[in-house]
Amino acid sequence: MNPRRKFQLIGLASAGMVASALMTATPAAAQPVLVPCSATALQAAITAANTAGSGELLLTPGCTYSITTPVTGEDGLPQITGDIRVVGSGDTITRAPSATATFRLLDVASGGKLTLGGLTVSGGNPTGDGGGISNAGILTLNAVQVTKNSTGGNGGGVANTGTLNTFATRITDNTATTGGGGIFNGSSATAALRASSLDDNTTTGANSQGGGILNHGGSVTGDLSSLGSNSATGAGSSGGGIATVGGTVRLTLDAVTDNHATTAPGGILNNGGTVSLVLTGVFDNTPTNCAGSPSPVPGCFH
Structure with missing residues (x-):
């Protein structure tokens, strides 16, 4: 088995059960709302939950919520200002192929809280940061796939300036122009990735950094x-794998492999930050793993 895939699979066997427990262990609150299979119904349900201050939205199993027109600016759905849980069962929230406007799918305001589970977020294409999701509040992704989103700015999959937590989540095939093809983590932001993977993400602009993750002064932790x-x-x-400009990165029992950059290093770039590798493999990156990094990456070779 490819070592990188082996690392990906560690701990994922029980991920579904744990993610299910995380999604259902909620305090006593208003009854969950079943959202019919339409983008209009989802927009209305989010608006109502925001107004109430909180809400749990149960998506119609297997539904594709296809958004044609943004509700405002570059937001496909109403900005999350309350404490909202969206529980999917193989659902997809996506930008419709026929859509002409550019927009992301989800936007969490400062002070807002969004928990997603069991669904896919795809197709966002704003000119601003956060191709799929922009988060300035608290965003939790449990067994979520964020894929095939793009942005003319930072964070093809997710742009995080608040708190981001992922579990058993895959962020893949996203593209950013400025930096952070998969995730952009801003100054003072916190991103904690558990049993998750970032694959096949790209940053395309000249002198851009962080094909997988660009940490710009915040804190990133990866576990399994x-x-x-x-x-x-x-x-x-x-x-190509991860770049940190200031801030801290701590990777524990992770794998950073098969990433590529035009200019070394291809694996991990540390520019004035602190990088800690704990039982983490960094290998098969091109043109180098960490060599050429402006600041050292202890425990990483060549």
Whole structure:
């Protein structure tokens, strides 16, 4: 088995059960709301939950909520200002192929809280940060796939300036122009990735950084997670797997492998930050794993 895939699979066997427990262990609150299979119904349900201050929305199993027109600016759905849980069962929230406007799918305001479970977020394409999701509040992703989103700014999959927690989540095939093909983690932001993977994400702009993750002064922790086959493809671009500009990165029992950058390093770029590797493999990245990084990456070779 490919070592990177082996790392990805660690701990995922029980992920569904744990994610289910996380989604159902809620305090006493208003009755969950079943959301019919339409984008209009989902927009209305989020608006009502915001107004109430909180709510649990149960998506119609297997539904594709296809959004054609943004509700405002570049937000496909109403901005999350309350404490909202969206529980899916193989659902997809996506930008409709026929849509002409550019927009992301979800936007969490400062002070807002959003928990997603059992669904896919795809197709967002705003010009601003956060191709799929922009978060300034608290965002929790349990068994979620964030895929095939793009942005002209930072964070092709997720742009985080608040608190981001993932569990058994895959962030894949997203693209950013400025940096952070998979995730952009801003100054003072916190991202904690558990049993999750970031694969095949790309940052394309000249001198862009972080094909998988760009940590710009915040804190990133990874546990039993992987970054594989991500790329920084623009002229002078580096840190195909992860790049940190200031801030801290701590990876425990993770794998950073098969990532690529135009300019070394291809695996981990540390520019004035602190990177800690605990039982973490960094290998098969090109043109180097960590060599060429402006600041050292202890425990990483070549």
